[in-house]
Each structure stands twice: as C-alpha cells, then as structure tokens.
Amino acid sequence: MIKKTYFQLIFFSFFFIKEAFAAESGGMPQLNPEFWISQIFWLVLTFGIMYLVLSKLILPKISNNLETRKSQILENIEAAEKQREDSDAKLKEYDEIISKSKLEANSIFNQAREKAIKDIGAKREVLDKQIDNEIAEAEKEIEALRKNAPDKINKIAIETSSELLQKLIGAEVNNSSISAIVDDLSKRNGDKYYGN
Amino acid sequence: MAANPMSQFDVYRIGPEIKVGAFDISFTNASLFMILSTVSILFIFNLGSKKSSILPNKIQLLAELSYTFVSKMISDTAGSKAKPYFAFIFSLFMFVLFCNMFGMIPYTFTVTSHIIVTFVLAAFIFIGVTVIGFIKHGFGYLKLFVPSGVPAVLLPLIVVIEIISYLSRPISLSVRLFANMMAGHTMMKVFGGFVISLGIIGGWLPLSFSVALTGLEILVAFLQAYVFAILTCIYLNDALNLHH
Numbered sequence: 260m261i262k263k264t265y266f267q268l269i270f271f272s273f274f275f276i277k278e279a280f281a282a283e284s285g286g287m288p289q290l291n292p293e294f295w296i297s298q299i300f301w302l303v304l305t306f307g308i309m310y311l312v313l314s315k316l317i318l319p320k321i322s323n324n325l326e327t328r329k330s331q332i333l334e335n336i337e338a339a340e341k342q343r344e345d346s347d348a349k350l351k352e353y354d355e356i357i358s359k360s361k362l363e364a365n366s367i368f369n370q371a372r373e374k375a376i377k378d379i380g381a382k383r384e385v386l387d388k389q390i391d392n393e394i395a396e397a398e399k400e401i402e403a404l405r406k407n408a409p410d411k412i413n414k415i416a417i418e419t420s421s422e423l424l425q426k427l428i429g430a431e432v433n434n435s436s437i438s439a440i441v442d443d444l445s446k447r448n449g450d451k452y453y454g455n
Numbered sequence: 456m457a458a459n460p461m462s463q464f465d466v467y468r469i470g471p472e473i474k475v476g477a478f479d480i481s482f483t484n485a486s487l488f489m490i491l492s493t494v495s496i497l498f499i500f501n502l503g504s505k506k507s508s509i510l511p512n513k514i515q516l517l518a519e520l521s522y523t524f525v526s527k528m529i530s531d532t533a534g535s536k537a538k539p540y541f542a543f544i545f546s547l548f549m550f551v552l553f554c555n556m557f558g559m560i561p562y563t564f565t566v567t568s569h570i571i572v573t574f575v576l577a578a579f580i581f582i583g584v585t586v587i588g589f590i591k592h593g594f595g596y597l598k599l600f601v602p603s604g605v606p607a608v609l610l611p612l613i614v615v616i617e618i619i620s621y622l623s624r625p626i627s628l629s630v631r632l633f634a635n636m637m638a639g640h641t642m643m644k645v646f647g648g649f650v651i652s653l654g655i656i657g658g659w660l661p662l663s664f665s666v667a668l669t670g671l672e673i674l675v676a677f678l679q680a681y682v683f684a685i686l687t688c689i690y691l692n693d694a695l696n697l698h699h
Contacts (some may be wrong), residue, residue, distance in 0.1 A: 289462060289637065294466040294485065295571045296478045301486035302572055306550055309493040313500065313549075314542030320504035321522045324515070327507055 340428045411447060460644035464568055464637065485572070492553035492566065499551075521549070527686060533692035540691055547576065547674040548684035555636060555676035561671070567679075568636035570629060577629035579633045580687050588694035599693060628686055635679050 417438045424432045456459075469480045499508060503518025525545045529537050551567055558565025566572055588596040600617040601610070646668060650663035692698075 286635075288464040288466060288472070289570045289633070291466075293482055294468075294479070294481070296482055297480045298466070298485050298569060299575050300480040300576055301483075301489050302566075302578070304488040305486075305493045306576075309550060310543060310546040311497060312497055313546050317497070317500045318522070318545060321500070321518055324504060324507040325519060325522065328509055331509060348673050354646065384557075391590050440496050 413438070413441050413445055416445070460641045460648065463564070463640060463644055466564075470526050470644045485566055487553065488557055488564045488566045491595055492550060492557055495557075496549045496553050508651070521545075521694055525684070528681075529635055529688050532598040532685060532688040535695060536695045537688065537691050544687055544691075547687060548680055550576075551576075551632065551683050552677065552680035555680055556673070558636065558640065559676055561674055563638050563639070565640055567642055573629035573633040574625065576683075580628065580690065581625035583696045584687075584690045587691070588697075591695060592697055594654065596694070596697065599697060624690060628683065632679050637677055643668050643672060 417434060420441065421432055421434055421437050424430065426438070466483045467483050468483055469487060470482050472479065473481045499514065500518050503516075505515045505665060506512075506515065509517070522545070524550040526541060526550055529541055529544055530600075533540075557563050558568065575656040585596075587600070593600075600614050602613060602617065605613050626641065646661045646665045652666060653661060
C-alpha cells in the first residue's frame with residue numbers, strides 16, 4: 260500500500276516536473292548508454308580489486324582473529340574450570356583439617372577434664388580421710404575428756420568441800436564420807452550436768 | 456538543473472576523456488563513488504582486522520560483527536558448501552551497502568541507482584551460479600527446471616515457467632535494487648523541491664516527510680543490500696544443493 264502510493268507519487272512528480280521543466284526534460288539518465296562502458300569498466304576494476312584484497316588479505320585475518328579468540332576463550336574457560344576444581348579440592352582438604360583438629364581439640368579437652376576430675380577426686384579422698392581421722396581423733400579426745408570430767412569434778416568437789424568444812428567448822432572430816440556424799444549427789448544430778 | 460529530481464542520477468565526466476579503442480572508459484562521478492566505497496570498505500576492514508585482541512575495540516567489533524553476520528547469512532541459506540564463496544558474497548554485500556549508504560549523503564551520487572551497474576552485478580552472479588551448477592551436477596543441473604511431484608500433464612507448462620523464472624533472475628535482481636534506489640532518491644528530491652516551492656509557510660509538512668523519508672531510505676539502503684546478498688545466497692544454494 261505504502262509502496263503503491265510511493266510509486267504513484269513518483270509518477271505524478273514526473274508529470275509535474277515535465278510540466279514545469281519541459282525545456283530540460285531528458286528522461287532517465289540511467290537509460291543513456293553514453294557512460295555504460297565506463298561504468299562497467301570501473302565497476303569491474305573497483306569491485307575486483309576490493310574482492311581480491313578482502314579475500315586474500317583482510318577476511319583471513321578477521322577469521323583468524325575470531326578463531327584465536329574462540330580458542331583462547333575456550334582455553335581460559337578450561338583453565339578457570341581447572342583452577343576451580345583445584346580450589347574445591349583445597350577447600351575440602353582445609354575442611355578436613357579443620358574438622359580433624361576440632362576432634363583432636365575435643366579429645367584433648369576431654370582427657371584434660373577427666374584427668375582433672377580424677378586428680379580432684381583423689382585429693383578429695385585423701386583430704387576426706389585426713390579429715391575423718393582428725394575428726395575421729397578429736398571425738399576420741401572429747402570422749403576421753405568427757406569420761407574423765409565427772410571424776411575430776413568429783414575430786415575437786417570432795418577436796419573443796421573438805422577444805423570448806425575444815426575452814427567452816429574446823430573439823431577434820433573423813434574424805435571417804437564426803438566422797439560418798441558427792442558420789443551420791445553427782446549420781447543424782449549427773450544427768451542434769453552431763454545429760455547427753 | 457537542481458530542481459529536476461532525475462538530474463541527481465546524471466553521470467558526468469571528471470577529468471579528461473579516456474578512450475580504449477572504441478570504448479569510452481572516462482573517469483566519472485560514478486567511478487569516483489565506486490572508488491570511495493571500495494576504499495572506505497578496505498579502510499574500515501583493514502583497521503578492523505589489524506589487531507587481534509580478546510576484547511575488540513569498536514572498529515574491530517564492527518568488522519567482526521559484519522563477518523559473522525554475512526557468514527551466518529550464507530550458512531543459513533546455502534549451507535556449508537557455500538563457504539568458498541563467502542569472500543565474494545561478503546564483498547558484494549559490503550559494496551552494495553556502502554554504495555547505497557554513500558548515496559544517502561546529500562550531493563553524492565548513488566552508484567547502485569544505475570541499472571547498468573546492478574545489471575552487471577546480477578548478470579555476473581547469474582552466470583557464475585549457472586556455471587557452478589553445471590560444474591557440480593553436470594547436466595543433472597537441468598533437473599532444477601523439473602520440480603518433483605508435479606503431474607505429467609502440467610510438466611511442460613511448469614518447465615517453461617521454471618525456465619522463464621530462472622532466466623528472469625538477473626533482471627529481477629538488478630531491477631529490484633536499481634528501482635528501489637532510484638525511487639527513494641527521487642522521492643527525497645521531490646519532497647525537497649516541495650519544501651523550497653512551498654516556502655517558509657507550507658514547507659514544514661514536506662520537510663517532515665523528507666526527514667521521515669531519510670530514515671526510511673537508510674533502512675531501504677541496508678535492506679536492499681541484504682536482499683541482494685541473500686538472493687545471491689539462495690541462487691547459490693540452488694546451484695550447490697539442487698533441491699528440486
């Protein structure tokens with residue numbers, strides 16, 4: 260449609276131009292054979308030279324460039340792939356080393372802890388024994404002291420009471436009678452003083 | 456002279472008249488623009504092929520893109536057998552493209568707007584393709600005119616039509632390019648003339664048309680070069696692969 264109007268317009272323009280420039284209308288210069296031979300000659304010459312230069316010199320270079328680029332890119336991609344694999348392997352190695360050392364550290368820590376716990380246990384046992392011994396000894400001493408205490412008190416009571424009686428009444432009182440009374444009293448009140 | 460839209464197609468002598476025997480091979484404006492086109496092609500592609508860097512610069516990219524464009528066009532239409540003809544089709548495409556594009560510069564001459572130029576190119580292609588066809592297939596190339604699967608009754612008619620269509624190839628190929636170029640440039644000239652004749656008041660409409668036409672003509676310049684090259688590929692495909 261566009262093309263049709265296009266050509267119609269050209270046609271009308273010819274008409275218009277013919278009217279306006281009737282004096283110099285000469286038809287289409289393309290159909291004037293005056294320079295046909297010249298055009299053919301120069302076309303063959305220029306196109307031939309261009310074809311020769313392009314096909315022999317320039318196009319092989321361009322195709323060569325394209326080829327080298329392609330191969331180089333492929334090579335680079337291969338190298339990159341290889342390096343990636345290498346780095347992956349190294350990363351794996353690194354991970355292994357890290358996990359191994361983690362395990363090692365854990366075991367070392369555990370051993371140390373166990374050892375420390377054992378040491379502490381042993382020391383505590385020794386200390387416990389010592390403490391038990393000391394407590395037992397102390398208890399024994401206390402027991403002995405406690406056993407001796409009433410006798411001593413009785414003795415003191417007898418002596419004091421005999422001296423008291425002597426001073427108060429000036430009479431010599433038989434120690435044995437006093438001791439009988441003290442014994443009787445202490446037996447009666449023993450529970451009050453030493454009540455356990 | 457300037458107002459005549461056809462005067463832009465005038466061929467005139469530059470310098471002295473050169474005669475070889477009876478033939479006039481004087482240097483003309485047509486010759487000048489052929490030389491300009493080829494020199495610019497060679498210049499650009501020489502620059503584009505000089506260095507081989509992994510990251511191409513602009514001119515190298517241009518050269519390589521053109522190379523791959525034409526190479527893909529050929530392999531798509533004519534297959535891998537057409538590889539030896541790559542340089543020719545590349546030169547043809549570039550020559551037509553540059554001649555068309557040079558014609559888009561104001562005050563220049565469009566080489567491809569002359570029937571004789573396009574006809575010589577088309578005739579060369581036609582003869583070359585026919586010769587290649589006969590070399591590749593011998594007389595079997597004539598099977599091109601006998602399509603398979605056609606009823607015997609219709610065969611004489613079909614063969615005649617096929618032969619006519621084959622013989623009209625150089626004419627259609629050359630006239631297509633020439634007519635497109637001539638029509639476009641004439642149109643632009645006519646609208647340019649309207650701008651002048653309608654003056655400052657009425658000239659804006661044809662001026663805007665002129666601007667739009669310039670864009671269209673640049674498209675046509677590329678498209679016709681592409682069509683010319685791709686039809687050559689198709690003809691070459693017929694000669695190389697004989698599909699019928």
